[in-house]
Every structure is written in C-alpha cells, then in structure tokens.
Amino acid sequence: MKKTVKGAPPPTVVPLAPVRIKDVARAAGVSTATVSHVINKTKYVSDETRERVLQAIDQCRYYPNAHARSLASGRSHIVGLLVSDIANPFFPELVKSIEAACFERGYNVILINTNYDAKRAADYVRRLIELKVAGVALMTSELDPALIDELADRRVPVVFHNLGTAGAYMSNILVDYAVGIEAAVHHLTSLGHRQIAHVAGPDHFRSAVIRREAFLASVARYLPNARPAIYDGDFKFDSGRRAANEILAAAELPTAVVVANDMMALGVMQEFRAARLSIPRDISIVGFDDIAFAALADPPLTTVCSPRMEIGRRAIEALMQTIERPEQPGIEIRIPTYLVTRNSTAPPRKNKK
Amino acid sequence: MKKTVKGAPPPTVVPLAPVRIKDVARAAGVSTATVSHVINKTKYVSDETRERVLQAIDQCRYYPNAHARSLASGRSHIVGLLVSDIANPFFPELVKSIEAACFERGYNVILINTNYDAKRAADYVRRLIELKVAGVALMTSELDPALIDELADRRVPVVFHNLGTAGAYMSNILVDYAVGIEAAVHHLTSLGHRQIAHVAGPDHFRSAVIRREAFLASVARYLPNARPAIYDGDFKFDSGRRAANEILAAAELPTAVVVANDMMALGVMQEFRAARLSIPRDISIVGFDDIAFAALADPPLTTVCSPRMEIGRRAIEALMQTIERPEQPGIEIRIPTYLVTRNSTAPPRKNKK
DNA sequence: TTGTAAGCGTTATCAA
DNA sequence: TTGATAACGCTTACAA
Numbered sequence: 180m181k182k183t184v185k186g187a188p189p190p191t192v193v194p195l196a197p198v199r200i201k202d203v204a205r206a207a208g209v210s211t212a213t214v215s216h217v218i219n220k221t222k223y224v225s226d227e228t229r230e231r232v233l234q235a236i237d238q239c240r241y242y243p244n245a246h247a248r249s250l251a252s253g254r255s256h257i258v259g260l261l262v263s264d265i266a267n268p269f270f271p272e273l274v275k276s277i278e279a280a281c282f283e284r285g286y287n288v289i290l291i292n293t294n295y296d297a298k299r300a301a302d303y304v305r306r307l308i309e310l311k312v313a314g315v316a317l318m319t320s321e322l323d324p325a326l327i328d329e330l331a332d333r334r335v336p337v338v339f340h341n342l343g344t345a346g347a348y349m350s351n352i353l354v355d356y357a358v359g360i361e362a363a364v365h366h367l368t369s370l371g372h373r374q375i376a377h378v379a380g381p382d383h384f385r386s387a388v389i390r391r392e393a394f395l396a397s398v399a400r401y402l403p404n405a406r407p408a409i410y411d412g413d414f415k416f417d418s419g420r421r422a423a424n425e426i427l428a429a430a431e432l433p434t435a436v437v438v439a440n441d442m443m444a445l446g447v448m449q450e451f452r453a454a455r456l457s458i459p460r461d462i463s464i465v466g467f468d469d470i471a472f473a474a475l476a477d478p479p480l481t482t483v484c485s486p487r488m489e490i491g492r493r494a495i496e497a498l499m500q501t502i503e504r505p506e507q508p509g510i511e512i513r514i515p516t517y518l519v520t521r522n523s524t525a526p527p528r529k530n531k532k
Numbered sequence: 533m534k535k536t537v538k539g540a541p542p543p544t545v546v547p548l549a550p551v552r553i554k555d556v557a558r559a560a561g562v563s564t565a566t567v568s569h570v571i572n573k574t575k576y577v578s579d580e581t582r583e584r585v586l587q588a589i590d591q592c593r594y595y596p597n598a599h600a601r602s603l604a605s606g607r608s609h610i611v612g613l614l615v616s617d618i619a620n621p622f623f624p625e626l627v628k629s630i631e632a633a634c635f636e637r638g639y640n641v642i643l644i645n646t647n648y649d650a651k652r653a654a655d656y657v658r659r660l661i662e663l664k665v666a667g668v669a670l671m672t673s674e675l676d677p678a679l680i681d682e683l684a685d686r687r688v689p690v691v692f693h694n695l696g697t698a699g700a701y702m703s704n705i706l707v708d709y710a711v712g713i714e715a716a717v718h719h720l721t722s723l724g725h726r727q728i729a730h731v732a733g734p735d736h737f738r739s740a741v742i743r744r745e746a747f748l749a750s751v752a753r754y755l756p757n758a759r760p761a762i763y764d765g766d767f768k769f770d771s772g773r774r775a776a777n778e779i780l781a782a783a784e785l786p787t788a789v790v791v792a793n794d795m796m797a798l799g800v801m802q803e804f805r806a807a808r809l810s811i812p813r814d815i816s817i818v819g820f821d822d823i824a825f826a827a828l829a830d831p832p833l834t835t836v837c838s839p840r841m842e843i844g845r846r847a848i849e850a851l852m853q854t855i856e857r858p859e860q861p862g863i864e865i866r867i868p869t870y871l872v873t874r875n876s877t878a879p880p881r882k883n884k885k
Numbered sequence: 886t887t888g889t890a891a892g893c894g895t896t897a898t899c900a901a
Numbered sequence: 902t903t904g905a906t907a908a909c910g911c912t913t914a915c916a917a
Contacts, residue, residue, distance in 0.1 A: 199911085201911095212913075216887090219912080224887080243910085244664065244909085245599075245662040245663045246598075246663070247603050247911040248910080251912040251913080254911055265618075274643070278643055279645070289640045294632075311597065313765045446828075456825070471619070475799075550894095564907090565904060566898080566902070574896085581903080599893055599895090602906095604895040606896095761897080782913050
C-alpha cells in the first residue's frame, strides 16, 4: 500500500501525485463510470461530456493503471512470445513482425528467450499465466507437451509455429518446407544437375527431418536413379564447413548441394571457396531460410525463403482471432516457402549422364 | 467482473475455477495474510505453517495474479526494453543478455522496437507507464528528450546506452568507442600503415560522430602528417560497397581502412574483392561492433568489439540498483571497446613513407 | 445519458 | 506467530 505524505513541506521535486480515474472524474464533473466508458468506448456518452472527459484526461496527464484494469476486467493486453534463441538470425525478423503486429493492436510483447531450455520455458510459462496474458506465441523449435497442457488448462490462447495441431484455443502456423525444397531441387535438375547432395540439420529438430525427407522425396521424383549423399550438420556455420570438407573428400563431387539452412550454406560456401572451387561454376549451392546475410554473401545465395515477416503477421492474426472469439476453434494457416534464385546456382560444368 | 456459472451441469471441459489466495488459505487452514507472507517472505512464519501453505499452493496449482499483486503493492516486475531495430545485427545479443539478466531476477521484459520512430517510441513509453514498469532500458541509438522527461516525471528508473547522463533515477552505460578506435589505429600504424581511410556512419548517429572524431584524433596522434580521407556511409552494407568504390576511384589507394561498423566493413570487403584486391595483402580492413558475421567473413574481420553481452548485463545491474534504491542517484558505467585481431589486417604491401 | 457501488485478487497495517 | 480488513484503481451491473 502506498502512503502519500500529507502536510509535508513542498519538497524540492514536486512529488507528482499519481492521478487516478477518480481525479479525472472530479475534474470533468462526472462519475468514474463515465470516464471509464469514454476511455473504453464501452457505452454511449454524449459528445459534450466525452469532450469534457477527454480534456480532463489530457490536463491531468492521466495514464490509466493497466494492472487495475486487468484485475477488474480479467484480461490483459500482454502477449507472451517464446523464441529459442533471439541471436539465431532466423528469429529477429520474426520477432520484429510479431512485435509490430501486436503494437498495432494495442498489445505488448513479453519476450522470452528459452535458450532451448525446457526448464526455463516452463518457468516462464508460469509467469505468463500469472500475468494473465491474452495469448502466447510459441515460436520455439521444440516444445514440452507439459507446457502446452498447462496453457490449455488455463485456457490461454496459443499459436504455434510448426508444432502441435490446431484445436481449442490453439492455432498453428504450418510452414510448408517441402514446396520450397521441391522448387530448389526442380531448379537444380532443370539446370542440368544430376548429382545433388544434401547437408541436413540435426534430427532433434523436426524442421531438419522434414527438410531432409522433402529433399529425398523430390530427388526421387526428378532423378529416380540418383542416390543422393546426405551429410549431417547441426544448423550452425561450422558444421557447414565440416560438411563441405566431407563433400570434398568424397569419391565423386556432387555438382550441387542443397543445405538445410543458410548458416550452414554460408559455411559450405566458405570452405568450397577455400578449396578453390568457384561457386556456381564448379558447384551450385542452395540454402534455406533466406536470412539477411544470404543476399549479402558472395555470390549472393540462392535459397528457399521461409517468409518470417509473414509468419509473424499471420501468427498474430490467428492469435487475435482466438483471443477475440475463444469459443471458436483455433485455425491452421499454411504458409508456403519459395525459392529465391540468386547467384550461387548455375548449370553444372559438364553434364554427366 | 467475472461470473462463475453456478449450479450449471458439469460441462464437458471442466472449467478450472481460478484459484485465488483465499482458496489456498482455506486449504491450508490459515489466513490470506499468512499465505501472502510465505509467498513474499515478508514476515516470519513458523516452519510448520509455511510448509502447510506451500503444500496447499502446490496442490491447488495456485498461480498468484500478477496484476492484483502489482495493484496492491504499487510495483510490477516488468521492465521495458527499447531498441531501434531488432533486425539490426547489433541488437539481438544485447536483447538476449538483457532478457537473461532480467529473467534471473524475476523480471519480465517487454520488447519494444522503435523502428527509429519517435512517435512509436512515445506511444510505447506511455504504455510502459500505464504498466507501472519497474524500469526502462533505453537501448535506442537516438532519443526524444520529451520521453526522458515523461519518464523522469513519473519517477521511472531508466538506464541509457550512450545517451543523456546519469542522475536521479537514471543510469548510463557509457561505451568507450574511442579506446577501441585508438587500438585499431595503433594496430594499423604499428603494422606499418601510413595511409588509412575511414568510412564513417551518418552524422545523425552520435556513435558515428564519436567514432569519426576518435579516428581523426588517433591518426593525428600516430601519423601527425597524414591527411586521412573520410568516406560517408549510413551504417548499412550497401553504403560500404559504395564507399569501397569511391575509395577505389581515388587517386591514391589507402593501405588500410577503418570502417565505422561491421555491416559496412563487410560491404567494403566484398567490393574490394570484386575489384580483385586481396585482403589483407593489398589492403587491410578494420570493422566495428564485432557482430557474429564478422568472425565468419572471409577473411575473418579484424574489428573493434562493442561487448554487447556485457553492456546488457551491466545495464540491468545498474537498473536494478536504481529500482531497489530509488533514493540513490543513478550510476555511470564505462565499458571499454577493444580490438579483436583477425585476418583482415596485415602489413601493407610496400611501406610508402 | 449518467451515477452508484460491488467486485477483481492481492498486500500491508493493525490488532490479537 | 497469526488473522481481520482496508486499501490499490479500475470495470461493470444495475439503478436512476
């Protein structure tokens, strides 16, 4: 509880007494209910009084207490945003678009960096529940089912990114990795490539598995006789370099390689160049994600774009729908990935059969 | 106000009634005051009752309502974090360390991306005040004085990043750009460079001006007779490329260039390589910031590190101090930048006098 | 069209 | 060592 000093001598710095709705009401000569109604547009108020109230709000520099509001109304304007690692170049744009979409709608974003740590995520989910968040955007790459249950129990609207399925209070953004991979393989085969290798991500990421499967499926379709080599990586730059060296050491060099993400692709490129291979003359490379640095690479990297701005925007759209209409089931939004052709791909040097 | 359906038939999904402190108190056979005290450790409670209360909390799956807490106590555990553009590679690590530091201390971070937009920042500051945030970390590169006043009026603890000065409720993290630049110039001159150019950032960024001045001062110290060329950039990749082309078009090529940030440095490198200059054999390059991609560049970029992890950590330390001891004046923390020597610098080809 | 007043779920002051 | 209970600042039936 707070105390206001009464009868104290005027201090050096005027202790700007917090102005409450009551003060505004008094200043405008109306009741607090009326003030509340003009603020929330929750009931008709005559133009004249509304004007008066608005003026009073301005004059008093009244900023409503969000906590009191939330307590009384049972809702808050806070959204929880969980990401695995904001320093991973995939996330900043996603976060940016989500923040923007929330801002527009008057929501504030609590940023949560799980660091791929389930315990941390759990702690945080608890805090979000305590904050009575309006919704949660789960943009992490993996997820503890216990968390989901917790959220579901408390009826917190949630939107996932390629996790779980849509249902009550839960929407899902389904990014279609396969179509992008398919486009990449198609692009490469129509360029004339017959030997295409793949550098995959780690199996504990569903996205890595999906991309590898999609790659294999596409190759099977376009090059039924090919037996493409798969190299393992961990989605990080250095593992791209390592994979590149394995590729260089192989009996037969592929003419193109599809890499499961851009970070690794950049590593692959660097190592190939170190080995005096010219990209794309000697070997073509396709990445995945289309992080900002893909376009800045040398040569600019052909890659499959995972449209993060759109993902974020649509995720919040879906979330807001569930927030506003909790009775309606969550929705599922499918977002395609697509190939961005730049300069790291070209026809192979010699078309071997 | 909420309504609980009374006497309704058991619905399909059990509508988990929100459990309040009162319920816990009843379950533990104590008063709400006691429960509150064990939660907040705000008064001594006998071991036995504490145990009982803790159990009750667990059993009821009680999550205290943060808004009710904030309303009653007048404080919140929310911190506002303003950044200019989270997609700018400088920020993610800063955000990450700030989020981590806040998490440890039980605070939640509201992320605000100003997009260099003063209006947006102002709107947000208003929201933060409404949320009665415990403090604000202003990590933007520029700042509207009106915002600061607003915050100061409301007695909101603030920590800046190279803006304003420490004072009541305001701490300041002062990153010493000059020592890093000095180290860079020293490094270059001791390598034998005599012709060093600078690619500067835009004048409306104080950081750009400071770096340029520091560069000029250092060159004046080490090479009193040199008249270093200054090229203008805007801190973005493409402006680095443009600057590189201007440099290439100049009458005399410098043997080294100090670039005001890594993004531009990367652009400079790319263009130099396109012009068949070998780095560092033909020309040395030093960047600034030490973003992740600096180390991954080819060759790895020598650069001045602005230790973002530390900046974030110290910023929150300072902020927490003001939050806990509002009566004490804010503090000023000086953080040095330092040179990270990698492979983009080497002795010049021929030492011209 | 506006006002009255009962909550919302805590904290914190007193008293016991 | 614990318990009653009055705030905290707002929203929202309900009354006028």
